[in-house]
Amino acid sequence: MHKLSIYNIYTIFIFGGLKYRHVDLSKKSGKRGKMGDFPESIHLRGKRVSFVIDTRGRTPSVLYWGKLLRQQSSTDVLPLLATRQEAKCAAVDEPPLSLTPTLGQGFTGTPGIELISDNQAWSTCGDIIHVEQENQHSALIKSLDKHRNILVVHYLNLDPQTDVLALSTEIVNQGDSQVVVNSCVAATLPLPASMTELTAFEGRWAQEFHRYSLSRFLGSFVRENRKGKTSHDSFPGLLVHEKHTSEIQGPCYGFHLGWSGNHKILCEQLSDGRAYVQLSELLLPGEVKLEANESYRSPTLYASFSDQGFNEMSANYHQYVRQHLLREHINKTPRPVHYNTWEGIYFDHDTATLAELAKKAAALGVERFVLDDGWFKGRRGDFAGLGDWVVDKAIYPEGLQPLIDQVLAQDLAFGIWFEPEMVNPDSDLYRAHPDWVLSTKGNKQLTYRNQLVLDLTRREVSEYLYQAIDAILAEYPDISYIKWDMNRDINHAGDGFGAPAIRQQTFAVYALIEKLRTAHPHVDIESCSSGGGRVDFGILAHTDRVWTSDSNDALDRLAIQRGCSYFFPSSIMGAHVGPKDCHITGRRVSIEMRAAVAMFGHMGIEMDPRDLDEHEQQVLADAIALHKKHRELIHSGGLVRLEGAENEVRFGIVSENKSKALYSYNLLAETLRYAPDKFNFVGLNPDVSYQLDLIWPSKVKEYSTSVLSVVDGQVFAGEALIEFGLQLPILDPQSALIFELTQIN
Numbered sequence: 001m002h003k004l005s006i007y008n009i010y011t012i013f014i015f016g017g018l019k020y021r022h023v024d025l026s027k028k029s030g031k032r033g034k035m036g037d038f039p040e041s042i043h044l045r046g047k048r049v050s051f052v053i054d055t056r057g058r059t060p061s062v063l064y065w066g067k068l069l070r071q072q073s074s075t076d077v078l079p080l081l082a083t084r085q086e087a088k089c090a091a092v093d094e095p096p097l098s099l100t101p102t103l104g105q106g107f108t109g110t111p112g113i114e115l116i117s118d119n120q121a122w123s124t125c126g127d128i129i130h131v132e133q134e135n136q137h138s139a140l141i142k143s144l145d146k147h148r149n150i151l152v153v154h155y156l157n158l159d160p161q162t163d164v165l166a167l168s169t170e171i172v173n174q175g176d177s178q179v180v181v182n183s184c185v186a187a188t189l190p191l192p193a194s195m196t197e198l199t200a201f202e203g204r205w206a207q208e209f210h211r212y213s214l215s216r217f218l219g220s221f222v223r224e225n226r227k228g229k230t231s232h233d234s235f236p237g238l239l240v241h242e243k244h245t246s247e248i249q250g251p252c253y254g255f256h257l258g259w260s261g262n263h264k265i266l267c268e269q270l271s272d273g274r275a276y277v278q279l280s281e282l283l284l285p286g287e288v289k290l291e292a293n294e295s296y297r298s299p300t301l302y303a304s305f306s307d308q309g310f311n312e313m314s315a316n317y318h319q320y321v322r323q324h325l326l327r328e329h330i331n332k333t334p335r336p337v338h339y340n341t342w343e344g345i346y347f348d349h350d351t352a353t354l355a356e357l358a359k360k361a362a363a364l365g366v367e368r369f370v371l372d373d374g375w376f377k378g379r380r381g382d383f384a385g386l387g388d389w390v391v392d393k394a395i396y397p398e399g400l401q402p403l404i405d406q407v408l409a410q411d412l413a414f415g416i417w418f419e420p421e422m423v424n425p426d427s428d429l430y431r432a433h434p435d436w437v438l439s440t441k442g443n444k445q446l447t448y449r450n451q452l453v454l455d456l457t458r459r460e461v462s463e464y465l466y467q468a469i470d471a472i473l474a475e476y477p478d479i480s481y482i483k484w485d486m487n488r489d490i491n492h493a494g495d496g497f498g499a500p501a502i503r504q505q506t507f508a509v510y511a512l513i514e515k516l517r518t519a520h521p522h523v524d525i526e527s528c529s530s531g532g533g534r535v536d537f538g539i540l541a542h543t544d545r546v547w548t549s550d551s552n553d554a555l556d557r558l559a560i561q562r563g564c565s566y567f568f569p570s571s572i573m574g575a576h577v578g579p580k581d582c583h584i585t586g587r588r589v590s591i592e593m594r595a596a597v598a599m600f601g602h603m604g605i606e607m608d609p610r611d612l613d614e615h616e617q618q619v620l621a622d623a624i625a626l627h628k629k630h631r632e633l634i635h636s637g638g639l640v641r642l643e644g645a646e647n648e649v650r651f652g653i654v655s656e657n658k659s660k661a662l663y664s665y666n667l668l669a670e671t672l673r674y675a676p677d678k679f680n681f682v683g684l685n686p687d688v689s690y691q692l693d694l695i696w697p698s699k700v701k702e703y704s705t706s707v708l709s710v711v712d713g714q715v716f717a718g719e720a721l722i723e724f725g726l727q728l729p730i731l732d733p734q735s736a737l738i739f740e741l742t743q744i745n
Helices: 006-014 072-076 309-325 328-332 351-364 401-409 428-432 459-475 502-519 554-564 591-598 614-636 718-723
Strands: 041-045 049-054 061-067 113-117 127-132 138-145 150-158 164-173 179-191 197-204 207-215 219-225 234-241 252-258 263-269 275-281 288-290 295-297 300-306 338-340 368-371 413-418 479-484 524-527 545-547 573-577 602-605 638-642 648-654 660-667 689-696 714-717 735-743
Touching: 041 072, 041 138, 041 150, 049 150, 061 179, 113 164, 164 179, 164 288, 164 309, 179 252, 179 300, 197 219, 197 554, 207 554, 219 234, 234 263, 234 275, 234 309, 252 263, 252 275, 252 309, 288 295, 300 309, 309 638, 338 351, 338 573, 351 368, 351 401, 351 614, 368 479, 401 413, 459 479, 459 502, 502 524, 554 573, 554 591, 554 648, 573 591, 591 602, 591 614, 591 660, 591 689, 591 735, 602 614, 614 660, 614 689, 689 718, 714 718
Parallel strands: 338 368, 338 602, 368 413, 413 479, 479 524, 524 545, 545 573, 573 602
Antiparallel strands: 041 049, 049 061, 113 179, 127 138, 138 150, 150 164, 164 295, 164 300, 179 275, 179 288, 197 207, 197 234, 219 263, 234 252, 252 300, 263 275, 638 648, 648 660, 660 735, 689 714, 689 735
């Protein structure tokens, strides 16, 4: 590995501005460590959360993570209160549950570090030698195994505004012989005994972010991903909570690995009663080999605690994304409504047709036109052209400028689609450089959408891609948006030397995107991977939006967007109104329902607007206008997911001062009862009054006169809206209602 790798550059980017200095903490504690002076504990404080590290042992471990401990005396007595005794038929000295428990400590659970070397690195166990603490929110701890010359560095940061923990672990080989890193967890975080329930996230293409729940058990819950990207199947996130924790009450912990490659999630219950969570990059055999003075640093684990249910936990993550991952202009400017050409025309490109689509989209209120797949050389389908990033003169004889000019004339911004990491065998690039793809000797490449994966770890490949994309952006400076796609798994992840390359490939993708953003800072970039196959904090640090799913089916999207919302704010979730008959599920959903669902993300449309009848045009124009009116609230307000029956989805968006709110009720299928339940407007201020207005749809189809005729436009006490609620009307399946609440006094 290189001394200054792509990862080192990435780490500097993520932790930019977070500098550590050495503090002489021995004067504060009076304790003499085995190899240095340091305090007996480190207390990191957030707004509502404390994170306490025990440094009395050889290696650091988490002593407490939960509600804010305001008194220092509370922290001081924790080690006494945590005293454990020798158990029957067990080790006299119980192996600690450290930040990275090791086999050298005698730990019989899942090790936090697994190493191989000629110097018995497999049994490494260091001693704390150095503690640095910049403030009450961040710390760095170094532990050294002087017998095996292995240094372990733990980076800890508790964000003071959002209470999100950012944790990572670094391994430094200070010896002369090579060390192979099999695994290194970002951190090992213990769980209170009451946290017995797990909620994981799973799915497939077009069905991402579905929740799966189970109770903790003796042994290990493990989910592994080897697809070379974040994946549709196994999102690197986990919730751990008490049995009765809900969206609005009860304690819970959230865990997310900010990493776009392979990963592993583990929750283990030991027979001694202790339980913990580990998240880590899943390394392929021999993927990381450290020579003398080289290092490996894990991806960052982002963790959030709440004692007020999942909504508060999600709010922590949403604030963190806005404040630390997104660029400043993304938060400060309205997110433009998209028109994407994909499900409208697919590969059937011609300038006249596209100009007509732009004109019709603009008439609906769209603000950005995105030219999807099909504009470059030889691209008549998904079987050819990937890698040849030049405008196809057979379709665009004068280049893209005539189309761009017509799009701009409609007062639309212009965006374009790339899939830089892939190549079709039927392309000039592959014919010239068949060795530029990831592969493994003697193994036939798996057929996957007629494309192979380029080896971006090769400097010449990344440089070619940068120059090709940069040339397009330079020739057409009015391009202000890129949809960056990645449409296949990485099955044979071998580089030019036959070595496993997922880790370095991931860093190369980050570096390429960042280089382009630096050169063209006005260009926003969307992360798409056949929909939600690469949605994580790692890629989001380098992009500005994610394509949540390839399914534009509104009913599917309700579950997908709800699952995604546990970690990601609505402002970055692409949500489009698709065709009347969904191209993936074949289901027909009304324009009112499709618009209501798309309205609560980064809204767009993806269809052929020429197919809309007069009614649909009017409804869609009204929906876009309504979204624009409320998008500041939608994209910056606090999400309140509400409990409901299996056949419905309920949620709200509430402003920070609770003076404005939108609430959405979505009915998927008929209820088993004659009438539905009440709708409780949880999240409002109980001490003020609100005007209640039904703002969507403009006309409700009803069997008989309902509550809507008597409450619309009326003023009610917040307390009554929260505690008593509103009797919901009887609706047809696949219907949605959106209410606006405005504080009156």
